[in-house]
Amino acid sequence: xxxxxxxxxxxxxxxxxxxxxxxxxxxxxxxxxxxxxxxxxxxxxxxxxxxxxxxxxxxxxxxxxxxxxxxxxxxxxxxxxxxxxxxxxxxxxxxxxxxxxxxxxxxxxxxxxxxxxxxxxxxxxxxxxxxxxxxxxxxxxxxxxxxxxxxxxxxxxxxxxxxxxxxxxxxxxxxxxxxxxxxxxxxxxxxxxxxxxxxxxxxxxxxxxxxxxxxxxxxxxxxxxxxxxxxxxxxxxxxxxxxxxxxxxxxxxxxx
Amino acid sequence: xxxxxxxxxxxxxxxxxxxxxxxxxxxxxxxxxxxxxxxxxxxxxxxxxxxxxxxxxxxxxxxxxxxxxxxxxxxxxxxxxxxxxxxxxxxxxxxxxxxxxxxxxxxxxxxxxxxxxxxxxxxxxxxxxxxxxxxxxxxxxxxxxxxxxxxxxxxxxxxxxxxxxxxxxxxxxxxxxxxxxxxxxxxxxxxxxxxxxxxxxxxxxxxxxxxxxxxxxxxxxxxxxxxxxxxxxxxxxxxxxxxxxxxxxxxxxxxxxxxxxxxxxxxxxx
Amino acid sequence: xxxxxxxxxxxxxxxxxxxxxxxxxxxxxxxxxxxxxxxxxxxxxxxxxxxxxxxxxxxxxxxxxxxxxxxxxxxxxxxxxxxxxxxxxxxxxxxxxxxxxxxxxxxxxxxxxxxxxxxxxxxxxxxxxxxxxxxxxxxxxxxxxxxxxxxxxxxxxxxxxxxxxxxxxxxxxxxxxxxxxxxxxxxxxxxxxxxxxxxxxxxxxxxxxxxxxxxxxxxxxxxxxxxxxxxxxxxxxxxxxxxxxxxxxxxxxxxxxxxxxxxx
Numbered sequence: 001x002x003x004x005x006x007x008x009x010x011x012x013x014x015x016x017x018x019x020x021x022x023x024x025x026x027x028x029x030x031x032x033x034x035x036x037x038x039x040x041x042x043x044x045x046x047x048x049x050x051x052x053x054x055x056x057x058x059x060x061x062x063x064x065x066x067x068x069x070x071x072x073x074x075x076x077x078x079x080x081x082x083x084x085x086x087x088x089x090x091x092x093x094x095x096x097x098x099x100x101x102x103x104x105x106x107x108x109x110x111x112x113x114x115x116x117x118x119x120x121x122x123x124x125x126x127x128x129x130x131x132x133x134x135x136x137x138x139x140x141x142x143x144x145x146x147x148x149x150x151x152x153x154x155x156x157x158x159x160x161x162x163x164x165x166x167x168x169x170x171x172x173x174x175x176x177x178x179x180x181x182x183x184x185x186x187x188x189x190x191x192x193x194x195x196x197x198x199x200x201x202x203x204x205x206x207x208x209x210x211x212x213x214x215x216x217x218x219x220x221x222x223x224x225x226x227x228x229x230x231x232x233x234x235x236x237x238x239x240x241x242x243x244x245x246x247x248x249x250x251x252x253x254x255x256x
Numbered sequence: 257x258x259x260x261x262x263x264x265x266x267x268x269x270x271x272x273x274x275x276x277x278x279x280x281x282x283x284x285x286x287x288x289x290x291x292x293x294x295x296x297x298x299x300x301x302x303x304x305x306x307x308x309x310x311x312x313x314x315x316x317x318x319x320x321x322x323x324x325x326x327x328x329x330x331x332x333x334x335x336x337x338x339x340x341x342x343x344x345x346x347x348x349x350x351x352x353x354x355x356x357x358x359x360x361x362x363x364x365x366x367x368x369x370x371x372x373x374x375x376x377x378x379x380x381x382x383x384x385x386x387x388x389x390x391x392x393x394x395x396x397x398x399x400x401x402x403x404x405x406x407x408x409x410x411x412x413x414x415x416x417x418x419x420x421x422x423x424x425x426x427x428x429x430x431x432x433x434x435x436x437x438x439x440x441x442x443x444x445x446x447x448x449x450x451x452x453x454x455x456x457x458x459x460x461x462x463x464x465x466x467x468x469x470x471x472x473x474x475x476x477x478x479x480x481x482x483x484x485x486x487x488x489x490x491x492x493x494x495x496x497x498x499x500x501x502x503x504x505x506x507x508x509x510x511x512x513x514x515x516x517x518x519x520x521x522x523x524x525x526x
Numbered sequence: 527x528x529x530x531x532x533x534x535x536x537x538x539x540x541x542x543x544x545x546x547x548x549x550x551x552x553x554x555x556x557x558x559x560x561x562x563x564x565x566x567x568x569x570x571x572x573x574x575x576x577x578x579x580x581x582x583x584x585x586x587x588x589x590x591x592x593x594x595x596x597x598x599x600x601x602x603x604x605x606x607x608x609x610x611x612x613x614x615x616x617x618x619x620x621x622x623x624x625x626x627x628x629x630x631x632x633x634x635x636x637x638x639x640x641x642x643x644x645x646x647x648x649x650x651x652x653x654x655x656x657x658x659x660x661x662x663x664x665x666x667x668x669x670x671x672x673x674x675x676x677x678x679x680x681x682x683x684x685x686x687x688x689x690x691x692x693x694x695x696x697x698x699x700x701x702x703x704x705x706x707x708x709x710x711x712x713x714x715x716x717x718x719x720x721x722x723x724x725x726x727x728x729x730x731x732x733x734x735x736x737x738x739x740x741x742x743x744x745x746x747x748x749x750x751x752x753x754x755x756x757x758x759x760x761x762x763x764x765x766x767x768x769x770x771x772x773x774x775x776x777x778x779x780x781x782x783x784x785x786x787x788x789x790x
Contacts, residue, residue, distance in 0.1 A: 014366035022371060039390055096281035097288035107507030109465045112480075112499040114472060115487020120309055195379035199469055202384065210382065214473075217385035225385060233378035240377045428614035431582050432631035432679065433602045442627075446618045520618075522661075 041223040046230065049223045058212075063231065065207035066197055069125055073132030074186075074193045081137050081189070082182060085144025089178075090170060095145065102141065110134040111199060123204035132196030136189035143185025147178025180250045187243035194236055209235075311492040316500075319493035327482075327494075333501070336478040339395050340467050343402025347459070351410035352452060358411065359418025360444065376408040381469050388474055398470035398478070405462035413455030417448025453517040457510055464506040528557035529715050530581065530683060534590035537576050550576040552740035553590065561713040565730035567720055569776065573741020574719045578687050581717060582608045594683060604632050607681035609672050609689045615660040621647060621671050622656040628679045636680075646674040649708065666697040673705065677714075684709075686718040690725065702728055703757060710754055723776070727768045728755055735775045745775055 006013060023043045030037045037045070053059035088095035110131060117127045151174045159169050201210025209228045216224040278286075293313050300307030311319075323329050358365045358372075384401050391397040421444050429439050471480020479498050486495040535554045538547040551573040558564050566574045579585040581592055583602040592599040594606065607628065615624050625643040634642070647656050650670035660668055669689055676684060689705075690698045702725055709716060720726050726733045730749050737744040749768060751759055759765050 011366045011369070014363065015370040018367040019370055092281060093284055096284035099281075100285050100289045101292075103507075104503065107461070107510055108499070108503030109461070109468050109506060111465060111472065112468050112483055112502045115483050115495055116492065116499070118487060119490060119492065191377055191379075195381060198379050199381050202382075202469075202473060213382060213385050217389060220389060222386070222389065229382050229386070232382050233374050236378035237374050422613065424610065424614050425616060427584060428608070428610050429627075429631060430584055431602050431606075431608040431610075432628040433604060434631045438631060442630075443616070446616070449618075 038220070038222060041226045045223045046226045050227050050230075053224075053227055059227065059231070062207060062209050062212045062228065063235075065205075065211075066201065066209045066232075066235075069128045069132060069197045069201075069208065070193055072125075073129045073196060074136055074189060076129070076133045077136035077140055077189055077193060078186060080133075081140030081185070082144050085141045085182075086148055086175075088141075089145045089148025090174070102138070105134070105138055110196070114200065114203060118204065124206065128197055128200040128205060128208075131200040132193045135196030136193035139188035139192065140182070140185040143188070144178065144182050147181035147185075148174050151177050180247065183243065183247045183250050187240060187247055190239050190243050191236060194232070194239065198232055308490065309492065311496060315493040316496045319491075320497045320500075323494055323497045332477055332479050332482050335395065336467050336471065336480065339398040339470070339478070340402055340463055342395075343399040343466065344406055344459070344463050346399070347403045347406040347410060347463075348456075351407045351455075352414055355411040355414025355452070355455075356418055356440075356444070359415040359421075359448070360440070365415070372408065372411065375404075376412055380404040380408070381466065384470060384473055387470075393474045393476070398467055398475070401470045402463045402466040405466040406459040409458040409462065410452065410455040413451050413458070414448060417451025418444050420451070421447045450517055450521040453513060453520060457513040457517060460509045460513060461506060464502060464509075468502060529560040529562075529595060530556075530558040530717070531593045532556040532577075532581075532590070533592075535577070535580065535587050535592060536589045537573070537580055537585060538588040547588075549740040551580070552742045554741070554743055555590075556734065556743065556746075558715060558717065560715055563709065563713075563716045563718065563729060563731050564734060565718045565720060565726040565732075566734045566736060567723060567726040567772065567776065568736030568741070569721065569738060571741075572736040572738040574736050575687050576741065577736075578608075578685050578717060578719050581683075582606055582685050584608075604679060605682045606685055607676035607679050607683075609669075609676045609684070609686040611688055612665055612668050612672070612692045615668055615671055615675075617660050620657050620659055621652055621663070624660070624671050625675045625678050628675045632679055634679070643674075643678055646678040647671075649677070650674045650704075664697075665693050666701055669693065669701060670704075673708070677708070682715060684714050684716045686716065688719055688721065690722075691720070698722070698725065699757070705729070706753075706755055723769055723772045724760065727751075727765060727772065728760065733768075733772065735772065747771065747775075 026040065027043050029035045030040065030042045050059065084098060088098050113134075114127075114131060117130050121127045121130060155173050155177065156169055159173050164172070197208070198210035198213075201208040202214045205211035205214075209232050212228040213225050216222075216228075296310065297313050299305045300310055300312055358368060381401065383404055384397070387397040387400040387404075391400055425443050425447065426439055429443055434442070467478070468480045468483070471478040472484055475481040475484075479502055482498050483495060486492075486498065533555050535551055536549065537551040538549050540547055554573075554577060556564075566577065568574045576585060580587055581594075581599060583599050583606070586600075597605075599606075616627060619627065622640070622643055625647055626639050629639040629642060644653075644656060647653060650673055652667060652670055652674070655663065655667065660671070663671070672689060676686075690701050693701060706729060718726075718729055720729075727749055733747045733749060735744045735747065736742065747768065751762075751764065
């Protein structure tokens with residue numbers, strides 16, 4: 001009975017054990033004096049510090065500041081990415097006009113233009129949002145484009161046979177048909193937007209999780225840095241999981 | 257291409273091809289880039305934007321000549337390239353065997369999957385400040401950031417490639433008496449090569465990003481350091497030269513890996 | 527003594543995440559003489575492929591035994607070679623590489639593997655295609671490669687698991703004809719699984735009819751057609767009689783087959 005139960009939940013059991021082991025090892029190497037806690041802190045200290053930061057409101061404040069930039073950037077990227085993607089997906093000429101820029105954007109590390117954005121927008125939220133926006137834009141645009149372009153031909157033919165006009169086909173076949181792949185693009189965009197926010201915050205901000213890491217790094221306060229790092233990792237996992245869930249829901253619209 | 261108009265577009269295309277040597281889409285792409293450069297050149301002259309903030313194509317071209325001729329460009333580029341190559345090579349050495357282990361052992365996968373996925377999803381660049389505390393502000397911390405950025409996509413894709421190995425091929429090999437090692441080296445490795453290369457391709461962008469972020473964050477040399485210098489002194493033209501060089505590097509390397517990938521993937525087109 | 531002796535063979539599968547076994551083959555006994563060509567027919571899920579995999583040593587039995595030349599089968603061995611359905615060629619290897627593959631796996635030392643592989647490629651009529659990759663070949667050509675790969679290792683027993691199952695009807699007929707021509711040269715003992723009644727009659731000295739739930743042998747029919755077999759025989763009254771008899775033998779399963787989707 002126990003073995004049956006274990007076999008069914010083996011992944012969960014082993015995964016949890018592995019995370020616990022990492023925590024225990026982390027604590028153990030410091031307690032045993034193998035590594036100076038100055039470098040890696042300890043799980044105990046990090047949790048305590050997390051409690052302190054939560055109580056005095058700085059943790060919530062930083063999370064909210066980062067989320068604020070994140071939401072703005074993602075909304076912008078979704079609007080522009082989906083808009084341009086639909087345009088380019090429906091009009092081949094628009095795709096041709098946009099393509100060189102998208103290719104450039106695809107291969108250029110956006111962050112190389114960071115100093116340029118600082119020159120234009122100054123340090124702070126506008127630059128952070130701009131960087132995160134550019135980070136998130138590409139996958140959203142690319143997925144929307146391919147979603148619209150690869151609309152099921154049989155569906156289009158079927159719609160044609162019922163006398164549908166191009167606008168009908170666009171609104172009732174192409175647009176709904178590409179929702180799952182657009183959502184997949186959004187999921188990729190979420191991860192990249194978060195990266196963009198945090199990285200830009202490392203360089204210049206007055207609040208936010210990235211700022212907190214950079215600030216405490218200058219003071220060599222490892223424990224306080226670890227709090228923000230763990231929260232960011234957690235945030236990345238939670239946000240991506242949410243979009244994965246949405247992706248699964250919308251994917252069932254498609255006939256396999 | 258819009259489905260509803262594909263027929264008429266095809267006919268227009270033929271008429272178009274008769275008159276112009278380039279395809280319609282290539283022509284539009286070129287015109288679009290040309291237009292961009294013209295606007296960029298003219299707008300500051302007309303006073304529509306402040307040229308101090310945008311520079312101009314001609315100025316960037318002139319700055320490029322200066323940068324390549326002097327400015328210790330090759331010194332900075334060599335440092336950055338070394339960081340990139342070291343971090344990437346280290347990551348390859350670690351990630352391919354690890355991905356292979358995860359792809360072939362269910363238990364290893366169950367154990368390592370949660371921390372691995374968390375780090376794959378999370379922006380590993382947030383570990384940069386910690387790396388600087390551990391390894392100092394020199395090359396080592398950049399190598400570490402490249403390593404961390406590059407390793408997870410390769411692990412995840414190697415793992416996926418191994419797991420997706422066709423069980424029918426494995427069975428056929430076993431029927432001829434193949435050992436476990438035979439199956440690994442002759443079926444799993446060649447079978448997952450396209451997947452591994454895809455991981456490498458995704459990793460290139462992350463690696464370049466790692467070098468640049470690492471050097472922007474704190475450094476005394478390297479292309480990221482030059483970006484920061486010219487950004488803060490408002491030399492937009494030189495800033496753009498460095499940014500373009502980095503972009504071209506990322507683009508070229510990604511394209512090369514993509515080429516290799518599609519070569520390798522060709523065998524398995526069915 | 528028969529070359530292949532199957533005695534009370536029972537094979538069970540364990541479904542994933544379950545402790546309940548599923549009986550795929552139930553107490554099957556069968557003797558096959560040296561040089562005999564035996565075909566096995568049955569609807570999907572009757573355990574015919576499982577039986578073949580057990581003979582190849584790729585599936586373990588729950589009870590009973592299979593012996594070949596007096597040796598009990600527990601693992602794959604050089605005395606047997608298997609021809610699979612089409613997707614079993616390595617897509618990254620050329621025709622030559624694929625035929626060499628079996629020889630490499632068996633650490634072939636008797637003669638030069640490359641030369642040997644080339645000889646068998648010529649034998650199946652693909653001499654001009656040895657540098658092609660599987661994706662450049664038609665389904666029928668791929669199956670020739672598959673057959674060459676199996677024959678190249680010079681097995682005592684040839685095991686074939688619906689090798690022409692993925693081909694269209696015409697190619698299938700041509701391939702059956704070709705297979706027999708190649709087989710006539712040295713008449714290796716052959717065990718051939720199919721769900722096609724005509725194919726079973728045309729190829730076999732005996733046809734084993736299997737039934738499902740659980741997989742068992744329903745009857746064994748001797749095919750009294752002279753060898754070499756020719757396409758003209760397909761239209762003979764004798765052939766039609768065998769066809770009718772087999773169709774009756776499979777009757778209930780044929781009806782059920784329409785209801786059940788192909789199970790792996």
